[in-house]
Amino acid sequence: MTENPTSTRILIIDDEEQIRRFLRISLKSQGYQVIEAETAGKGLELAATQTPDLIVLDLGLPDADGQSVLSELRHWSSVPVMILSVRSSESDKVAVLDAGANDYVTKPFGIQEFLARVRNLLRLPRATEKPDAGIYDDGYLRIDLVKRLVSVMGDDVHLTRKEFAILKLLVS
Numbered sequence: 001m002t003e004n005p006t007s008t009r010i011l012i013i014d015d016e017e018q019i020r021r022f023l024r025i026s027l028k029s030q031g032y033q034v035i036e037a038e039t040a041g042k043g044l045e046l047a048a049t050q051t052p053d054l055i056v057l058d059l060g061l062p063d064a065d066g067q068s069v070l071s072e073l074r075h076w077s078s079v080p081v082m083i084l085s086v087r088s089s090e091s092d093k094v095a096v097l098d099a100g101a102n103d104y105v106t107k108p109f110g111i112q113e114f115l116a117r118v119r120n121l122l123r124l125p126r127a128t129e130k131p132d133a134g135i136y137d138d139g140y141l142r143i144d145l146v147k148r149l150v151s152v153m154g155d156d157v158h159l160t161r162k163e164f165a166i167l168k169l170l171v172s
Contacts, residue, residue, distance in 0.1 A: 013043030040064035076134035
C-alpha cells in the first residue's frame with residue numbers, strides 16, 4: 001500500500017504522446033513520479049527495472065497488443081494495472097480484466113475519475129514480489145523473462161522468439 005504520492009511511481013505505457021503528456025501533467029500535479037514508455041518492449045523493461053507502484057497500459061501499442069503485455073507482466077509481477085483504451089466493448093473489458101488487469105478506463109475519460117481510480121488502485125494491498133522477479137535460475141540455466149536473455153553455465157544462448165517462448169513455457 002502506498003500512501004505518499006511523492007514516493008509513488010506510475011508507469012504510463014501508451015504510444016500517444018498527447019495522452020502521455022496529459023497524464024504526466026495531471027499525475028505530477030498530484031505529486032506522483034511518472035515514468036513513460038511508448039512501446040510494449042520499453043514498458044516491460046521499465047516495469048522490471050523501475051519497480052512502479054502502478055502501471056497505466058494502453059491496449060493498442062505499435063509493437064504488441066496490450067493484453068499480451070499484461071499477460072507477460074503477470075508472469076512475474078503483481079503491480080496494479082489500469083487499462084486505458086479506446087476499446088469499449090464489454091467483451092474487450094472482460095477479457096482484459098480476466099487476464100489480470102485491476103481496472104479499465106475507456107478513452108475519452110474525465111481526469112477526476114481517472115485520478116480517483118489511481119488513488120483506489122494504490123490503496124490495494126500488494127503481494128510481496130521476489131527481488132529477482134522475472135528471472136529463472138537453477139544454477140545451470142538462467143533465463144531473464146523480461147530482457148529475453150538466456151545463458152547456460154554463464155554462456156549466452158541466442159534464441160529466436162519462438163524458441164524463447166517455448167523455453168519460457170517449459171520453465172513456467
